Amino acid sequence: MGVKNGDARKRVTTAWGRLRWPLLLAAVLLCLGALVVAGMLPEFMSAPKSSPSTPAWQQEPGSLSQVDGVLPLDAEAPVPVPAEVSKLLNGTLKPDGAGSISGVVMDASTGQVLFDRDANANRIPASNMKLLTAVAALKALGPDSRFTTRVLASDDPSTVVLTGGGDVLLGGAKSDPAAVMGRAGLASLASDTAASLTKAGIKGPITVRVDDSLFAGGPLNPAWSLDDVAAGETAPLFSLALNSGRYSPEVTTGPRPQDSAVTTAQAFAEQLAAAGVQVSPGVERGKGVPAKVLAAAESATVSEQVDLMLETSDNFLAEALGRMTAGASGKETTYDGATAAVRQRLGELGIATDSMQLADVSGLALENQVSARQFAEVVRAITSGPDLALRTALDGFPVAGLTGTLGDRYVDAGTAEGAGLVRAKTGTLNTVIALSGYVVDADGRLLVFSFIGNGLDPGAAGNKVAMDRSASVLASCGCRG
Template identity: 80%
Template sequence: MGVKNGNARSGLSAAWGRLKWPLLLAVVLLCLGAVVVSGMVPGLLGTPKQPHPVPAWQQKPEALSGSGTVLPLDDAAQLPVPAEVARLLDGTLKPDGSGSISGVVLDASTGKVLFDRQGSAKRIPASNMKLLTAVAALKALGPETRFTTRVLGSEDPSTVVLTGGGDVLLGGGASDPSAVMGRAGLATLASDTASALSAAGIKGPVTVQVDDSLFSGAPLNPAWSLDDVAAGETAPLFPLALNSGRYSPTVIAGPRPQDSAVTTARAFAEQLAAAGVAVSTGVERGKGVPAKVLASAESATVSEQVDLMLETSDNFLAEALGRMTAAASGLKATYDDATTAVRQRLADLGIATDSMELADVSGLALDNQVSARTFAEVVRAITSGPELSLRAALDGFPVAGLTGTLDNRYVDPGTAGGAGLVRAKTGTLNTVIALSGYVVDADGRLLVFSFIGNGLEPGAAGNKAAMDRSASVLAACGCRG
């Protein structure tokens, strides 16, 4: 079990060093106690025995790799006792100041409810919304689907049309088959276009147009705060963009292009000029002729894009995947139809949707209302449900203390017990903190959980810590009462 791009383990070393030997000592003492009861102390003293090893799933991982499944599990392991789970979580799942935290814990194999605190109450989920989008996209589009960006000819031989196909992870340079962001690169697309123009005897100057008609409706969701847009949390959405709607793949904060389609077309025109094609100044919108494909480039798979979205909590990418999910569901590629498509796909999986209210599919909108129980059911569908295509989302869950949006958490003594063990999607807005994911407990049972805090005191550090401690409790749980 693992997560792609997971190589940051340095933050765990100190905490793990503090926990490892006390844990082993406790195991040794338990073994000694058992031997005393059986009257075998003399034999033990004469021939020292090795302490029972800590289960592999309760050890810090030495490496992270994609697996598409959750292992190991013990089908014969005893179920945690709900009263004991509640006793432990009631001691940790407390807000730091104002507000409240709801939560649900399920046994993944049986679906049995092990903990329920206002689990059916509607809550603002923040970026936990992306879990719903991930499931819907994988079900509607399929894990191996790729989006194609094309350069089409037009009725005017001297005009080429860069046509968006839903790939918002285009790179500015050469295509990189090993990458997720930048698998399709404008430099390669331009070079192939230049070769096609040369073969057709077109010497230029060439006019570059852009076709962004795949997505319809308003580019900017009216449910979003304009302050969030100005801060670069997201941007107006189009069916093609560089760097997930950013100026640079390495600068993930601050202002974004407000028209990613035109920005991308201008960058393509520059690469076309660099490839030796005389290019007219300016970029305009237009339509190409589908039969006249001059060049094309394919994105990373939907599975890879979903993993990137979950690991980095990318709002722009989430909304693009939502629009593509709508299109694959026979709907218009609008914000409203994206939420409709997500709701439909969840219903197809048998997940109740009647009470939820969806204003976007990234979680940036405060108008979203979804229960912790729904998120726990979604995580259960991903980890152990019958729809095998959803397993592709497993690698996208951030790993506590190691990857993604959890890379700098689970490093203090109060939470480090879950480092490397907890896999969970985070969510953060001004007064909202959420954490939904899964752990394999000390007995080898897979537990899924969702914790959502609303009305919290902005900036109070104890709220994330409360959720991290609670997930760590589940990871260490034998919980037999």
């Protein structure tokens, strides 16, 4: 049997636990100020902290709690009445101008549909595609797996080969065990390589080669707009890269390296020189001898990479995870292999895929076609399904008004009631807005939802607001009729 709603509730509480310190400090300072101004009147000491009508799980905590003591959601909490949910959402889920928004809301535990507006219609999903990639990667690779970047010797003792193992989150400095991006660092790889060369009595000059053959096929997906590539939304994909295919981890927009494998090898050569090795100029492609490992560094876990992908909506990382999923699923490590592997793994979860059209696994391609119901089923598999490996994706969902791609949303009066409560993956293209995630309603019922707008007026601010407001009313809804 699958784990019930308690696991999802525990994840929500864990996320709140990480964010509570700044909020608690602000609350304490405000309370102290109020007491001083009021002359520390006794009645202030007994004033209630929150309205009795506010559910306990939506109140600011009065003290720190231990995660191990978190109680599961009440399995007997009332399921919202579909007519009441529909009444609320029909008033909020409206496009700002042209286009249409389809959507579905389901009870996570039972799968009962509480709201359905063209839920089975195929839609362009934008970055909601990453939800499909997340569950496929976790199922195929396992949440605790890591990717290894190796430096191999070659038949020529004066040549070393930097060999990609699928880690596109390499850092330029020393390996940082606490990091996701930069967990494996080129400086550490270079230092270990230099030590191995010294131990073997090999002196320079050393030629650096790079082996990026783990990923097959062309590095650029023909389904992508070249304008998106030029704008830095993604880049040609290789089996090793620095900073998820960027020049700097701090600069997430603008031009990217067009050959991340060579760029990474050049950076490695510089670190090798800094470690005291005489290095020949230039970088070549080639292969090493697998049995002769000079140095190796492991990536962050797959679950950590999935969380980063979902929270920041990283297209380059999504495609790399797709290729690794393809390899683990017996497919070619190409773009087509990645989409085939995602489809295969979704089918293993019991999610219907016949109607899907998949052109990439990041969501940049306009040829992608997936329904709101299929996304809701994926979210339900993560929150409440029998495969416990998928639970690790819960931390990657952005928190409304606080983290990731939802950090600057849920701040106005119409949506603020969902701040800190709604957790959802966003999706945005020129005429596409999508939001799929989960929320605990006012009665303590875990709900999953998916809203997808297509044919929308580009830049119309009301479309995101409509979706955010719709998710917010779910959070505040008792909806018992």
